[in-house]
Amino acid sequence: MESAWVNTTLDLSINSFHHTSKALKREADGKMVDSDVKVPVKHEAGVLVEELTRVSAENKKLTEMLTVLCEHYTSLQNQYKELVSKSSESEAAATSSKKRKAECEDYSTAMIGFTGNAESSCSDENSCKKPKECIKAKVSRACVRTDPSDNSLIVRDGYQWRKYGQKVTRDNPSPRAYFKCSFAPSCPVKKKVQRSAEDPSILVATYEGEHNHTRHSPAPAALSSLSPVNSSGATANNPRSAPVSSSSSAPATLTLDLMKPAGWDDVTEKPTQQVDQPAIQQVLVQQMAASLTRDPNFTAALAAAISGKVLDHTFGDKFHS
DNA sequence: CGGATTTGACCTGCGC
DNA sequence: GCGCAGGTCAAATCCG
Numbered sequence: 001m002e003s004a005w006v007n008t009t010l011d012l013s014i015n016s017f018h019h020t021s022k023a024l025k026r027e028a029d030g031k032m033v034d035s036d037v038k039v040p041v042k043h044e045a046g047v048l049v050e051e052l053t054r055v056s057a058e059n060k061k062l063t064e065m066l067t068v069l070c071e072h073y074t075s076l077q078n079q080y081k082e083l084v085s086k087s088s089e090s091e092a093a094a095t096s097s098k099k100r101k102a103e104c105e106d107y108s109t110a111m112i113g114f115t116g117n118a119e120s121s122c123s124d125e126n127s128c129k130k131p132k133e134c135i136k137a138k139v140s141r142a143c144v145r146t147d148p149s150d151n152s153l154i155v156r157d158g159y160q161w162r163k164y165g166q167k168v169t170r171d172n173p174s175p176r177a178y179f180k181c182s183f184a185p186s187c188p189v190k191k192k193v194q195r196s197a198e199d200p201s202i203l204v205a206t207y208e209g210e211h212n213h214t215r216h217s218p219a220p221a222a223l224s225s226l227s228p229v230n231s232s233g234a235t236a237n238n239p240r241s242a243p244v245s246s247s248s249s250a251p252a253t254l255t256l257d258l259m260k261p262a263g264w265d266d267v268t269e270k271p272t273q274q275v276d277q278p279a280i281q282q283v284l285v286q287q288m289a290a291s292l293t294r295d296p297n298f299t300a301a302l303a304a305a306i307s308g309k310v311l312d313h314t315f316g317d318k319f320h321s
Numbered sequence: 322c323g324g325a326t327t328t329g330a331c332c333t334g335c336g337c
Numbered sequence: 338g339c340g341c342a343g344g345t346c347a348a349a350t351c352c353g
Contacts, residue, residue: 163326165345178344182325192344 138210143196144203153177153193155205161191172197187212 144155153166153175161179168175174195181187189209196202 162324164347166327167343167345170342176343 138208140207142205142207144205145201146203153195153203155191155193155203157205159189159211169194174200181211183211183213 142155142157160182162182163177163179165178166175167178172194174197176192176194179191179193181189181191187209189207189211191208192206194204196204
C-alpha cells in the first residue's frame with residue numbers, strides 16, 4: 001500500500017457547499033435573505049477572490065494534514081515490513097526457534113495482514129507433518145486492538161469459550177490463553193489468544209477448526225472488519241454477562257481482521273483465499289476516512305474551517321448588501 | 322451449588 | 338535418549 005492510494009488534493013466543493021449552507025440557513029431563518037443581487041459586481045468579485053484565496057489556503061492546509069497522515073502511515077508500514085523481515089531472518093538463524101516456525105510467521109503476517117497473502121491457514125507442508133494436523137479443518141487468525149492496560153486475554157467474537165489453559169511461551173513474555181468452544185466436544189473449535197510481542201495492545205487470536213453451530217450472541221464488532229469494539233468486555237466470555245455494546249465513553253479500539261474478507265462468516269471459502277487488492281485498498285481508504293472522521297480534533301478543525309468560510313461568506317453577503 | 326477460571330503437572334512432538 | 342517448549346488435563350479455587 002502506498003500513500004499514493006489517497007488523493008491528498010481536497011475538493012471542498014465550496015460552491016455547492018455554499019449554496020447548500022445558504023439553503024439551510026434560509027430554512028432556519030424562515031425567510032429568504034439573498035442579497036447577492038444587490039452587491040456591486042466589483043465588490044463581489046473582490047470578495048470572491050479573497051474567499052478563493054482563503055479557501056485555497058485552507059485546502060493547502062488540509063492537504064498538508066493528509067500528507068502528514070499518509071507519511072505516518074507509510075512510516076508505520078515500513079516499520080512493519082522491517083519487523084517482518086527481521087523476524088524472518090532471526091527465525092532462519094535461530095535454531096532454537098525452529099519449532100513452530102510457521103506459527104511465528106503466521107503471527108507476523110497476520111498482525112497487519114496487508115501483504116495480500118495474509119492467509120492464516122496452516123500450509124499443507126506444515127499441517128501434514130503431523131497426521132493430527134491434517135485432520136484440523138482450518139486455522140484462522142484475528143488481531144484485536146485493546147487497551148494495553150487491560151490484562152484480560154479476551155477476544156469477543158460472538159461465541160462462548162471455556163478457558164482450559166494458560167501458558168507462557170518462549171517467544172513472547174505475555175501468556176497465551178487456550179480456549180475451547182463451550183459447545184465442546186460437539187464443537188471442536190479451539191482458540192489461542194496472546195498479546196503481540198511487538199505491540200502489547202494487540203491481541204492475536206488463533207482459531208482452529210470451524211464452528212458447527214451458530215453464534216451464541218449477536219456478533220459483536222470485535223471480529224468484524226474495521227469495526228470499533230469495546231475492549232473493556234472483560235467478561236465477554238462469561239455467558240452470564242451481557243454483551244457490552246460500544247459506547248462513546250469506551251476506549252476507542254480498532255479491530256483489524258484482514259484475513260477475512262467481508263461476509264466471511266457466510267462464506268465457506270478457505271482462509272487461504274487471497275483478498276483482492278482493490279478490495280483491500282478500498283477498505284483501507286475507508287478505514288483512513290473513518291479514522292479521520294472519528295478524530296474529534298480533525299473534525300473540529302475541519303468543521304471550524306468550513307463553517308468559518310461559510311460564515312465569512314454569508315455574513316460577507318449580508319454586510320455587503 | 323454449579324459452572325467457569327486458575328494453575329501446576331503431565332503429555333507429546335521435535336531437534337540435537 | 339534427553340531436553341526443551343507447546344499443548345492439554347484436572348484438581349483447586351472463585352464467583353454469581
